[in-house]
Amino acid sequence: MQLALVHARYQLLETARVPVAIFGSAFFPAAAMLFFVVPFAGRDPVGATFATGAMVTFSVMSANIFQYGVGVAEDRDQPWNPYTRTLPAGPAPRFAGRILAGLAITYLSLIPVVVIAATLTRARIEPAAFLLALATVAVISVPFTLMGLAIGYALPSKAAIVVAQLVFFPLAFGGGLLSAPGQAPGFIEAIAPYLPTRGAVELMWAAVGDYSVSPLSLVMLGVWVVVLATLAGWAYRRDEGRRFS
């Protein structure tokens, strides 16, 4: 545990020294808030709250897929990474440290979305629901963290950037993050429950407002977590640093 904190601290230190990395993951959801949520749903308290929940989910997804997918793949390119694997610590503290740091950065990247929602829209939330939403952020980080780790450990960094970009938009759109609950186009309503983004955003909606989660989305979210965990575990084990043949 002590070591996990050490690893988390140095991860954060490295990220903090290049702060633009944090702005990157905060920018897109904040921009989407300004361009789509504020003008279209900003006046309706319920709609604005749900839309903010969706943007928070979006932000959690993109922050995690990018920081783990691209971050891990880039670290694997660095000779420092194999060196740390010769230290007398198993993968657990490094993994845990990375995830603690990732969670911290995820929360940081949510601040602009929440600030915009609080000041420029009529979105509102009870303190208890706000705490519940904070906890939900940690829960819905799980599938996207695993997805990022799978991408990062399975692919070289240049491929990881492309794959991260390729998966995140369809997941956001297909999961219905860009529409209000039940308002997405028909084909999206049909496929959404099978995507991890849907289960995630439904949990978030249930946390911030009056929304009941559909069992199918929740079960599929569980399936995604299992599949992605298996994939990430497999990719981690076969990784021996960068290889050339």
Place this chain on the structure above:
Amino acid sequence: MTLARAERVSRRYGDVLALDQVDVEVRAGELVGLLGPNGAGKSTLISLLVGLRRPTSGRVELGGGDPRDPASRRQIGVTPQETGLPGTLRVGEVVDFVSAHYPDPVPRGELLDRFGLGELARRQCGGLSGGQKRRLAVALAFVGRPRLVVLDEPTTGLDVEARHTLWEAIRAFHADGGTVLLSSHYLEEVEALAQRVVVIGQGRVLADDSVEAIRAVVGVRRVSLTADELPSLPGVVRTERVDGRIHLLTADADQLVRDLVASGVGFRDLEVRPTSLEEAFLAITATDAAPVAA
């Protein structure tokens, strides 16, 4: 007591066989040099011994256990071959990070002073010179008070002075009872430090012997000349004729030249060159059709 051991170890990358049935043993208190040309398999062997990679076949042991088990690595210190320190972290932070992994680390100031880095604790690693980075990388191997230090090409890219500073630190560690496994493609470095040398070429152990014995083998020189016919000369390990030139490999070039002159045979364009390690070993192992020493 054996601190590290490879037993009939092979490692394959796709179609390339990087290590072929290698046996190596490092006993407590030894200072072993791993010598071989680039691409010989030295780094692969080291990566297996420190648990970075798994052998394709054979067995690797570190302190009696599997090197992939973190507990086995508690008594070793490793230096990365490439200088890849995290550029944004400060020197002191990097040392603290590595220290956190060991129960009784060397205090930061003491370690940095020992490697002449005391002034640089607040500098970001990205701003260090090549030699400073290299010294920091080697220093990190000593943070955890290891019994065995594994140094992969520790002085590559260093100037003469920096190299000697590092050599001193390695010798001091060994004099205190530490065990060192050091890879290099410089014969000079291995001669200066090691007692025992393991020569690796094309993924195999070509020789495993004392420094003196190895020097006698790789100290071979190539005497080239143009002549019609040569009498048989003492001390010639191997004779090659290429494009009208005669190349003689010998351990004592001075004596060979004296003998040549004394024999009264006509020759011209005399040239004496050191052979590369690779040349010396491949030539000799090819003629003997067997490793020089087992």
